[in-house]
Amino acid sequence: MYPDFSSMHSLKQQRLSLSIFFFLTGFSFSSWTSRIPTIKAALDLNEAELGSILFVMPISSLIGLTFSGWLISKFDSRVPLTGSFLANALCLVLIGLASSTASLVVALFLYALSMRILNIALNTQAITLQKQFDRKINGSFHGLWSTGGIVGVGFTTLLVSLGVPIIPHLIIVSFLLLLMTLYFYKFLLRGDKSTSGNKLVFGKPDPFILYLGLLVFCAAICEGGMFDWSGIYFQKVIKEEVFTAGYLIFMIFMATSRFVSDRIIEKIGMAATYIFSASLVFVGILLAILFPSYWPAMVGFSLVGFGTASVFPMTYSLAGTSKKYSPGMAVSLIATFGVVGMLLGPPMIGYLAHAFNLKISFITFAIAGIMLIPISQLFFRLEK
Numbered sequence: 508m509y510p511d512f513s514s515m516h517s518l519k520q521q522r523l524s525l526s527i528f529f530f531l532t533g534f535s536f537s538s539w540t541s542r543i544p545t546i547k548a549a550l551d552l553n554e555a556e557l558g559s560i561l562f563v564m565p566i567s568s569l570i571g572l573t574f575s576g577w578l579i580s581k582f583d584s585r586v587p588l589t590g591s592f593l594a595n596a597l598c599l600v601l602i603g604l605a606s607s608t609a610s611l612v613v614a615l616f617l618y619a620l621s622m623r624i625l626n627i628a629l630n631t632q633a634i635t636l637q638k639q640f641d642r643k644i645n646g647s648f649h650g651l652w653s654t655g656g657i658v659g660v661g662f663t664t665l666l667v668s669l670g671v672p673i674i675p676h677l678i679i680v681s682f683l684l685l686l687m688t689l690y691f692y693k694f695l696l697r698g699d700k701s702t703s704g705n706k707l708v709f710g711k712p713d714p715f716i717l718y719l720g721l722l723v724f725c726a727a728i729c730e731g732g733m734f735d736w737s738g739i740y741f742q743k744v745i746k747e748e749v750f751t752a753g754y755l756i757f758m759i760f761m762a763t764s765r766f767v768s769d770r771i772i773e774k775i776g777m778a779a780t781y782i783f784s785a786s787l788v789f790v791g792i793l794l795a796i797l798f799p800s801y802w803p804a805m806v807g808f809s810l811v812g813f814g815t816a817s818v819f820p821m822t823y824s825l826a827g828t829s830k831k832y833s834p835g836m837a838v839s840l841i842a843t844f845g846v847v848g849m850l851l852g853p854p855m856i857g858y859l860a861h862a863f864n865l866k867i868s869f870i871t872f873a874i875a876g877i878m879l880i881p882i883s884q885l886f887f888r889l890e891k
Contacts, residue, residue, distance in 0.1 A: 727845040791809070
């Protein structure tokens with residue numbers, strides 16, 4: 508049973524407010540990830556040590572699984588969304604202030620926990636709003652997440668070029684997030700608490716959830732790895748002084764893809780879009796590996812950004828059609844795969860880069876990308 512929208516803020520206000528939160532989430536995430544080379548240098552970490560520290564984030568997110576779905580089912584999704592976003596902003600400051608490995612681990616643990624709850628609440632709101640529109644709008648929300656990421660990387664690039672240290676940088680971002688949250692939360696959708704499908708059913712894995720989860724897992728390995736390692740790849744392999752260039756072009760094409768993904772899906776269908784996305788990721792990564800110079804890497808990272816972009820919004824939209832779980836619970840379960848993939852990918856790249864080299868470690872992304880094809884085919888056969 509979904510809320511009576513006639514007694515609330517208009518759909519236009521709700522969509523605008525939710526769009527702002529998607530944008531700010533991307534801005535927050537890219538603000539700290541684009542500073543990873545700064546953190547790595549400040550704490551004198553090698554690739555394996557950095558990978559080990561980043562591994563705390565999937566652990567935190569898995570812990571968050573135990574209560575994130577419960578929060579969405581217990582309260583209107585705007586409540587955990589607002590609370591987790593305020594916590595997320597404060598955790599950015601903790602990351603900036605981290606002066607030791609231990610303090611960085613604590614800051615990243617809390618940041619990942621808040622991001623876990625925030626992502627579930629955001630996507631639950633998006634699925635519910637989508638049901639009120641005749642056309643697809645979910646891709647545009649994720650496009651705004653990527654746009655926020657672009658602005659975050661661009662802002663970081665500007666501050667790095669001006670020599671602004673990480674602490675004032677992340678304090679500025681945190682202050683902005685706090686102000687925007689306190690203003691826009693009141694326009695979020697209300698009364699979307701589901702009355703059924705909120706309990707996790709243990710037993711034989713549900714193929715519907717499993718296949719969608721694996722699709723998100725593979726896409727998340729690519730996204731998470733590119734977020735955390737694209738700057739270092741351009742710094743160490745491409746030998747580019749402005750190390751944010753690869754990250755920035757990746758985010759630009761990811762955002763572009765998400766804004767047009769709804770139209771692409773309407774033209775060729777979801778099954779073909781998964782194949783198209785997988786092919787772009789595979790070709791893009793190989794291009795960056797085989798021709799490790801500026802322009803081939805820029806083109807390669809562009810293809811990867813365009814290819815990975817539509818997987819998350821497509822898969823979350825499909826999650827909302829689950830016959831077994833409520834939208835919030837289905838998204839929570841599938842997002843678990845995504846969070847683990849996004850946060851397991853970076854430490855895995857770190858270990859492989861330390862054992863071999865960074866170029867070889869990037870083959871992981873090509874493998875994860877191409878696996879979207881067989882997994883998506885299995886899902887659509889199941890749904891026939």
